[in-house]
Structure formats: structure tokens, C-alpha cells
Amino acid sequence: MITASNTEPTTAQAHPADSAAAASFATLLGKLDYLTPADVESVRQAYRFADEAHLGQLRKNGDPYVTHPIAVAVQCTEWKLDAQALMAALMHDAMEDCGVTKQELTERFGAPVADLVDGLTKLEKLEFDTREQNQAESFRKMLLAMAKDVRVILIKLADRTHNMRTMSDMPRSKWGRISNETLEIYAPIAHRLGLNFTYRELQDLSFRFLHPWRYEVLSKALNKSRHRRRDLMTRVQLEVENEFSRHGMPVRAMGREKTLFSVYRKMDNKHLSFSQVTDIYGFRIIVPEMTDCYTGLGILHQLYKPVPGKFRDYVAIPKVNGYQSLHTTLIGPFGTNIEFQLRTHAMDVVAESGVAAHWLYKASEPNSDTSQRLGTQWLQSLLDIQQETHDASEFWDHIKIDLFPDAVYVFTPKSKIMALPRGATVMDFAYAIHSGVGNRAVAARINGEQRPLRTELNNGDVVEIVTDDKAEPNPAWLSFVKTGRARSKIRHHLKTVAQEKSNELGERMLNQALRSEGIATLPSDEGTYKATWEKLLRFTGNKNRIELMADIGMGKRIASMVGKKLAVLLSETGLKPDPLLISTERYASGHDGSASQGLVTLDGSEGLSVQYAKCCKPIPGDRIVGYLGRGEGLVVHAEECPTSKRLQMRDSERFLEVEWADETVRPFETTALVTMNNGKGVLARVAAAITTAEADITHVDMGDEPAQTATDIRFTLAVRDRVHLAHVLRSLKRTPSVLKAQRYKPSKA
Numbered sequence: 001m002i003t004a005s006n007t008e009p010t011t012a013q014a015h016p017a018d019s020a021a022a023a024s025f026a027t028l029l030g031k032l033d034y035l036t037p038a039d040v041e042s043v044r045q046a047y048r049f050a051d052e053a054h055l056g057q058l059r060k061n062g063d064p065y066v067t068h069p070i071a072v073a074v075q076c077t078e079w080k081l082d083a084q085a086l087m088a089a090l091m092h093d094a095m096e097d098c099g100v101t102k103q104e105l106t107e108r109f110g111a112p113v114a115d116l117v118d119g120l121t122k123l124e125k126l127e128f129d130t131r132e133q134n135q136a137e138s139f140r141k142m143l144l145a146m147a148k149d150v151r152v153i154l155i156k157l158a159d160r161t162h163n164m165r166t167m168s169d170m171p172r173s174k175w176g177r178i179s180n181e182t183l184e185i186y187a188p189i190a191h192r193l194g195l196n197f198t199y200r201e202l203q204d205l206s207f208r209f210l211h212p213w214r215y216e217v218l219s220k221a222l223n224k225s226r227h228r229r230r231d232l233m234t235r236v237q238l239e240v241e242n243e244f245s246r247h248g249m250p251v252r253a254m255g256r257e258k259t260l261f262s263v264y265r266k267m268d269n270k271h272l273s274f275s276q277v278t279d280i281y282g283f284r285i286i287v288p289e290m291t292d293c294y295t296g297l298g299i300l301h302q303l304y305k306p307v308p309g310k311f312r313d314y315v316a317i318p319k320v321n322g323y324q325s326l327h328t329t330l331i332g333p334f335g336t337n338i339e340f341q342l343r344t345h346a347m348d349v350v351a352e353s354g355v356a357a358h359w360l361y362k363a364s365e366p367n368s369d370t371s372q373r374l375g376t377q378w379l380q381s382l383l384d385i386q387q388e389t390h391d392a393s394e395f396w397d398h399i400k401i402d403l404f405p406d407a408v409y410v411f412t413p414k415s416k417i418m419a420l421p422r423g424a425t426v427m428d429f430a431y432a433i434h435s436g437v438g439n440r441a442v443a444a445r446i447n448g449e450q451r452p453l454r455t456e457l458n459n460g461d462v463v464e465i466v467t468d469d470k471a472e473p474n475p476a477w478l479s480f481v482k483t484g485r486a487r488s489k490i491r492h493h494l495k496t497v498a499q500e501k502s503n504e505l506g507e508r509m510l511n512q513a514l515r516s517e518g519i520a521t522l523p524s525d526e527g528t529y530k531a532t533w534e535k536l537l538r539f540t541g542n543k544n545r546i547e548l549m550a551d552i553g554m555g556k557r558i559a560s561m562v563g564k565k566l567a568v569l570l571s572e573t574g575l576k577p578d579p580l581l582i583s584t585e586r587y588a589s590g591h592d593g594s595a596s597q598g599l600v601t602l603d604g605s606e607g608l609s610v611q612y613a614k615c616c617k618p619i620p621g622d623r624i625v626g627y628l629g630r631g632e633g634l635v636v637h638a639e640e641c642p643t644s645k646r647l648q649m650r651d652s653e654r655f656l657e658v659e660w661a662d663e664t665v666r667p668f669e670t671t672a673l674v675t676m677n678n679g680k681g682v683l684a685r686v687a688a689a690i691t692t693a694e695a696d697i698t699h700v701d702m703g704d705e706p707a708q709t710a711t712d713i714r715f716t717l718a719v720r721d722r723v724h725l726a727h728v729l730r731s732l733k734r735t736p737s738v739l740k741a742q743r744y745k746p747s748k749a
């Protein structure tokens, strides 16, 4: 090994700080024997760069700052990480603390190293509030998912480990927060990745800085008891191994040492005394085959007497995370309780590797054999991939798919974490927060930028929903929401609203129809005209008045006919129509003398009871007519629409007069036909022109004719009215490469 004293003796003497840096780098060099000389040289260059970048910065203990990145790199050599990872480890704090840019790193060390450093810098910026337990789990997953390369997580763990080891140099006020974060975020990640040594070290270090006094006391007590029990452990190990050999099954019995943290956690959670926790001795026995677990159990129970009620069969019934073992507690020599775990090698691998455990949880098949086999297979394939691909990011992609096949983690503006299925959109998020937020959503900001409600969310997005009390769910949302919750909430709301709106519409239409018959107001169905209403409902076949109104509103019954019948029934009771009212109503409503169904005003808030025809897509400012389809409610067409003209000839009594309200509450969709030259970036310019004119593109239809010099593209746009559309078309016409822009009109076909 090269040491500082024989490489740079003079510097060491002149600058004690430099010598500390050189000494620790020498330690790192000594651990690089698994790299090629060229790789070692690259690592050396990264060290020089980092040393220069951190020049003059000191750690809290007075050492040059660069000793920290070196220590992180040393930890990475324990996991035999490659040169790129070691270089990134050496420079991991350079971007954050020294104003080094990513571009500079890319130029000097290549994109892969620069990406690693950049990834680490981004993780560094994530702040986490550990007060909420379930958020810790989400945060861990997000952290893992955000890192595009497994090496980022490994370097991060090495970084955290070194910071924990040197925590005593930090001000005491920071110990609690950092230790909690380590305990809840980083230790479980280490566990999940199978880095069990790091997992236990991080737990013990966190415990030490969270509860220094308890740690001291426990640590002394544990040392003492370790001494006391050595004889017993050796004796039990010999006795057990001999007994198994005698039965023709040679095994190794391994004494299990409890970590300080696990002792503490047991005492704390189960309110046990120190001796209650530590006087239980633990052994693990690895047997060849699954059935040997049970044979082994028989051997053990003959050797020592079992403690009743302490046997657990996690082989037949694995724990939810896939853990399998037989557990039993026996009374050993001197009457001491000894815990035994029996498992196969495959089960042991799964038990020690949290990554596999998580995957097994996902698979969670009732058949333990299958889940274990799959778990082992998966683990094996993981190791294969790791060995076969030198591309760490490809490896990481595999893990990620298995770990989080279907989740995306995003934040509310108040930094609350929400887990949503992959592909979830802004609206899924809105409904996940509260159905009131979803129902009233009008706009969204993602990471501070205005984005459409249909936008798919990415890990780490901060999502903010803008609501409006007057807003209502849009049926179009159903086409892009991913979660069942959002879907059912939207459906439920639309249905309820549609029902109410149909009732209202029906009531209005019948009232109007009755005026045309000379009766000014719709009488109540209670009191004087109760019997009249009953007759009317028998005639229409409806259960009650509300249902009849809904039927009229939905177009299942025609208002003028019901009105006529009601007028006849009312006149039978002596209520005579007012001839003056008849003439004014009929004069005002009909141009052609057809029975009036009343004027309906539309402002876009009608929900499902009113639909805007797909053929002509009318917008405010267009002359419109309403067609009462059979059971589909009111369909609004443009007056000159060929489809509606055809329907009018055939089915004129189903038409009623409609008009736009002076103020509409939402944009309406219509289609613009744009003819443009083919060319690079043209579509983007056209889309930009539309957006600049404040219209939303909801659909683009390119047609499938082969590309020629000019193309027709149909944009479905959401606009306020005709004036707005004209503005959009003008803006399109001014766009270079656009030859023609007009509103799309359905052909007469």
C-alpha cells in the first residue's frame, strides 16, 4: 500500500492539512486493486479536481473537506463499484458547494460521471419531514425511483454512512433530524438493496446520536453479556452441529448477534428489560432442502426441550414480505432460552435481501413454494444482469421495474407525498386529495408551470390544483383519468348533476309547453290538482312527477304532448286556458306554427343532459337548434348543420328552440382546418400560435394520406366563442408555412 509519508513527505511536513488529504487518498488508492491502471488514473484525476474545488474548505473537525469525498469513495470500494462511481463519489459535493457546473464535469470526465454527480446533487436538495411515518415509505420509494442509476443510491448511502460516522463533529442540534432521517429513509433503502451490513451500521449510528446516553449504557451491558455468554454459545453450537451430523445432515449453526439498535427497539416496543431481550440467545441453521427444515426441527426438539407456544411456521405460511423460516425457542443448557431459525439457503437469501422481499410482497402468491421459487429466480436473474451488463443504468431499470412497476410519487404544495399509479394525471391527483378538489378543478400548475389537466405526472412533481366554486366535472376527463377513485367520483357527480339538470330542464320545458296551451303556471301536484297529476302520470307511465320531468328533460317524452294532455286534464277540473296567453306564446315562439317546446338558454353548465353535436361542434355566437334525441337528452346543433337539417325534415316535433346565454361558463370545442407546408418545426409553430391565442388543443387529426408538400390538419380547439375562434384563425394565418386556416364545416353527406 502506498502511504502519504512515502509519496509526499515534504508536503506532509509543510502543510499538515494537505497531508491529511493525501493520507486519506492513499488509503483509497490502496483499495483500487480491482480496477485497471487506466481507471485508477481517472480516479486520481477526479481526486485532483475535487481537491482543487474544495481547496480551503474544512470539515467541522478541521480536516480538509476533500477527506469526506475520499471516505465516501472508500466505502464505495467495499461494494466494488466501478471507476465512474468512485469518480462521482470523489466529486459528489463539488457541484453543490463549489459552483462547478455539470457542463464542466461533462467536458472533463464524460457524461456518465457528470450525470452521477448531478443525480447526487439533486437528491441532496430533497428535504424531508420525518414526522409522518407513512410518508417515510413513500419518500424512500421516490428517492429510489428518482435516481436513474443504482450507483447514485449506493454513493448516497456511502455519503450518509460517512456523515453518520462523523456526526459527533456536527452541532448537537442537528443530530436528531439527521439521525431520524437516516433511520427512516436510508437504513431501509440499504436493507432493501441487500446491504445488510450498512443497514445495521446506519441503525446503530442513528440510535447512538438520537439517544447517546441510552446507547452508552446498552453498549456496555451488551459487551458484558457477550463475554458471559461466549461459553454457552460455543457449547450449543457444538451440540447442535454434532446432533445434525449424527442424523446425516451436516449443517452450520450460526450464533446470531443482536445489534444495539434491535435490542433497544425490542425493549422499547415490547416494554422488556435488557435481560429479557439479551438473555435470549439466537441461532440460525441453514439446511439443504425445504423438507429438511421440518426434519431439523425434529432433531432440535429431541436435543432440547421446546418452550410451548413459541413455534412459528413461516415456511408453510410465509410473512407478507416473502420471509420464510421455521422459528422455535428451546430450553438449552443451564435452562437458558435459545431461539432457533431453520431455513434453506434460498430462504436465507430472500430474508437477507430486502429487494427480493419487496418483489415477493407484490407477487404474494398463496403457494409458498411458488413464491419462494419465483423469488429465488428473480434474485438470480438480478445477479446475472448485474454481472452481464456493465451498464449500471440498465441494471437499475430492471430493479426499478420490479420494485415499483406501477407507482409515481408526487408532492402537494405543502410537501405532502401522494402515491398514484403510473400514468396518473393531474385529475387523478386532484381526486386523490379530495373529491371537492377534483370536482372544482379548472387548472393546474406542475412545478410552478401551468399545465393541462390531462398531463401525466412524473416522480417528484409538485402539483397544485386551481379550483373554482362554479366549476363542474367535465365528461372528457373520463377519457384520461387512471384511478378508479377519480373515475367513479366523476361518474357519480355527472350522473347526479345530469339528473338534477334534466329535472330542471324538463320542468322548464313543460311549463313553457303549458303556457302555449294557455295555462300560465304549472300547478302543484299536491292539493287541488293531486288527482289531475295522478291521471297524467298514469297516461305517461311515470312513477312520480320528478321522473316525468327527468324523462322530458332527457327527451324520452315530448313536452308539448305532455303539456297538451295536462291542459285537457286541467280543463276537465274547470281550469280554462287563457286565449291571450296562447296567442302571445305561440306567436313569440314559432316561426312556422309548430308546437313550441319553450326556449332553452345554454351557458355550458348543463352537464350531461345537454350535448353539443360532434358533427358541427357549435360555439357561442353560432345560430343553434336543439334536438331532443330519444333518451340522450338535448343535442345542440348549428342551425346550418346538414345533419340537423335532415333530422328536422323527418322529426320536426323533436326540435326546440335554444339560444346561448349572454355569459357562458366554459370553453366549447370546435374544429379548425389548417393547411400548411410540410417542414421541420411547422407543427410546433402552429401549436404555439394556437396556444398564444389562448385556445387549448384537445385533439389533433392528421389524416392518413401520404405526406405531400402541403398537409391538412384538423385541430379540435377549446374556444370561448366565435370572436375568440376568429382571433385564433387570424393568429394561425399569420404563422409562417400556414397556407390556410378556417373553421371546419361538415360536408352535406
Ligand code: MN
Pocket: 068, 092, 093, 159
Ligand atoms: Mn457528502
